[in-house]
Each structure stands twice: as structure tokens, then as C-alpha cells.
Amino acid sequence: MNQPTAVPSSAPNGDEPSAATRDRLLDVAERLFAQRGIDATSLRAITTAAEANLASVNYHFGSKDALFLEVLARRIAPINAERLRLLSEAEKQAGGIPPLESILNAFFAPALSLYAQKDEDGKSIMSLMGRLYTEPRADELKKMFFSQLREVLQRFIPALKRALPELEQSEIIWRFFFVVGSMAHLMSAGDVLSFASNGLCTVEDNEKSLQHLIAFSAAGLRAPPTEPLI
């Protein structure tokens, strides 16, 4: 309940000798949540790894749940912004209706780019994001997540509709639902792929993964309509 009355000043000096406690907590929490899951990650583990005091999470964020919420919001917002930007760019470049593949690329690429992060944690963070679609968690999380996703859907569904005029709106939503599932699966279970294929398929090459995902999704979306337009 005791919230700080003011935000800690963000290091006025040019180079910060060490990141502010708040940021260190966010970074460490993100990594641990992703690797071990949320319930399995204790505040003690987070604060120890972040070299901060146990009470610091409750001081800076109020609660563990609020910390988790902020860990996610920090990632989701830029991804969705980039999605919208890429879609607009594709529409401008096409001078009207962009090809399905460009629309899908705009949706996938920002999320998959997590994998290409320089540090080793990209994969686990992506895995955490992928799991978000299905994690049984507090209402507040679901609200935050889907309010941010809804904005994206409101731009992408009409774009898909223009690219697939022969499909009913409901059929487009159905298929885009499966597209999201394919992406989430790649994000959250990509490591399983190489395991289950005995190393034949690997998720190491991000560009190749994106190609496979786009090719599959585009073809799935282009399936002949099962609910023809009346």
C-alpha cells in the first residue's frame, strides 16, 4: 500500500555507475520469471540476484504481482507499437493493400526479434511472452495484456480483411486465432522443436523461423472459405 510519493530521479549524471535499483529489479525479475515461471520465482531470489534488499520490490512496485505486470508492460508496449509501425509502412509501400506476407511479417517480426537479443535471455523472455496467451493468472494481467492486444487487432483484422476479401469476418478471426497460436507456440516451445525433431529443425536462425511461420500462416489464411460470403 505504501507507494513512494515520487519517482526516483533518473541519474542526472551522464553515465550511471550502476543501474538504479528499480531497473535492476525489473531486469532480474524478467529473466527469472521467464526461466522458472512466476510462482516458482520468489522475491528473495529476485532481490538477491539484483543485489537489492528484500523489501525493495514492495517499496518500488507495491507487490510481486505489480512487479510482474510492469515487467510485461515494459516489453509488450514497444512490440505492439512496432507492429503498428511496420503495418503502416507496408501499407504505404504497397500503395494500398499489402500482400498477406507483409502483414504477417509486421505482426510476427517485432515479437520474434526478442530472440535476437544480444544477451542469452532472449529465448526465455520470448517464452514468457508466448505463455502469456494462456497463463491462468489474475484478471488485472489479462486486462492489461488484451487491452494492448486489442489495439493491434483493430488494425490488423481490417488489413487482413482487405487482403482476403473472399472471407467472412468471422472466418478471418478464426484463422488469425490459429496464426497467433502458431506464433505463441514458436515463442514458448521453440526449444521443443529441435528436441522433438532430433535436431533436424532448429530455432536458432531467427530469419528462417520467421520464413517458415509466414509461409505456413499465409497458406492457412488463404485456405478456401468454409463459410462462403452470402
Place this chain on the structure above:
Amino acid sequence: MNQPTAVPSSAPNGDEPSAATRDRLLDVAERLFAQRGIDATSLRAITTAAEANLASVNYHFGSKDALFLEVLARRIAPINAERLRLLSEAEKQAGGIPPLESILNAFFAPALSLYAQKDEDGKSIMSLMGRLYTEPRADELKKMFFSQLREVLQRFIPALKRALPELEQSEIIWRFFFVVGSMAHLMSAGDVLSFASNGLCTVEDNEKSLQHLIAFSAAGLRAPPTEPLI
């Protein structure tokens, strides 16, 4: 550690006045695990709902993890057996290579049939199964889950290969990976679909869901090869 030295005898009298404690625990645990998640479900909640003593889980299963493992194994085994049966049946009926749609139906239908269970819990159990692909859990669970899945893959991948001779093995595996993702998404996040579509799309009609999933997946699998056969 203290395991019972013998399995409790399964009610020798014709009609059981009440299910054996062990079975009641499995049923209740399944429902609660599915609804609230595994970590959020305490042994006290399970045993109270099952009208059993707190110690009964440790007596009958050894630990909470072992209980969870058995809850899953009890569901997964029959589903995978039914998958293999349906595939064999489709192959017999086709007198050779069955159409892609029949292969996919054999893979999807047994899992999606969970939804059609008479009791209200079908959905949440299906959701639990769908989450299995990505839950960050103990190694023993992953081992059990994938050892059972591997058996299925060893029959389905060759079947898909025969139905899609123009594709490399690795490309088939990639695409089937997305197929699994689409199915898992439908299983674990089906309720999100109607929420995100403002009720336009709903998962209530199991047969319709299956049709959409098959149409999308078949088309995705049939996408032109990105890695052409040499």
C-alpha cells in the same frame, strides 16, 4: 517415500457406493489443477473437495508432483491411443494414403473431444492439456509428456510425408509444429477467441471448431515448399 506395499483392491462388490479415495483424488485434482493452475492448487483444497484426509495424497501418490503426473497420464494415454487408432482406420479406409484432412482429424479429434465431456469441466481440462506444451515444469513431467507424444509423432510424421511428397522432412516437421501450436492454442485459449471477437466467433460448437482447425492446418501444410527437394 512411504509407498503403499500393495494397490488398494478395486471394490469387489458390483456397485461402489462411493468411488475409492484414490479415484476421487484424481478427479478432484484434475478439475482444480485445470481451473486454477497447479501451483495455486493446494493439497488442502484437493483433499477437502474430495472429502479425504490431507495425508491421503501423500499416501496414495507419494507427492503432489506425482499426483499431477498421474492426473495427466490418465488423460494423455487414451487420447494418444485413439489418435493412432483413427490414423490406422483412415489408412485402411483410404487403401493407402489418406487425405491430409483425415490425418489431421485423427490427430485433433481425440484431444478436442475433451471439450464435449458431459460435465462442465471439459473445457478447463482441455485448457490444462493445451498448456502442457509450454508449462515450465519438472523434467519428469516433460519426459512423460514427450515420450507419449513421440510415439504419436513416429506414426503421424511418416503419414504426413506420404501425403505431402513434395516437402522435405524438415519442412513437414516445421509445419506440423505450427499445427500443434494452433491446436494447443484452441485448447488452452479457446475462451479468449469469443472474448476477443466480441462473441462473433465461439468455441461452443466442437464440430465447427474442428472444421476450422482442419481447414487452416491442411492449407498451411500444403503451402508451396520453401526448401524444395533437391
Place this chain on the structure above:
DNA sequence: ATATATTTCAAACATACGTTTGAATGAGAT
């Protein structure tokens, strides 16, 4: 009916968790 093994039970154990507290520390401004 007696002996034996299985199952239930209430109680306690040990531990881990998120959170709160109140004093100590630090930095900036007056």
C-alpha cells in the same frame, strides 16, 4: 475369531513465502 495388512485420521513439523515495520542512510535543496 484371530491375525495381518491396508487405509484413514488428527496433529504436528519444518520451511518458504509475500509483506510490513521502523530505524538507518543517503542525497539535494535551502
Place this chain on the structure above:
DNA sequence: ATCTCATTCAAACGTATGTTTGAAATATAT
């Protein structure tokens, strides 16, 4: 130098958890 506020810190709180225990109850077999 002093005041003021934000931050850190060690310690404790209260609670919930999975598990263990040893006796009581129940069923099974001889």
C-alpha cells in the same frame, strides 16, 4: 549546517504450503 525527502536495510510477522508421524479404524484372509 540543517532540514527534508527518498531510499535502503535488517528483522520480524503472519500465513500457507507439502510432508511426516503414529495411532485409530477398517478391511482381508486364514
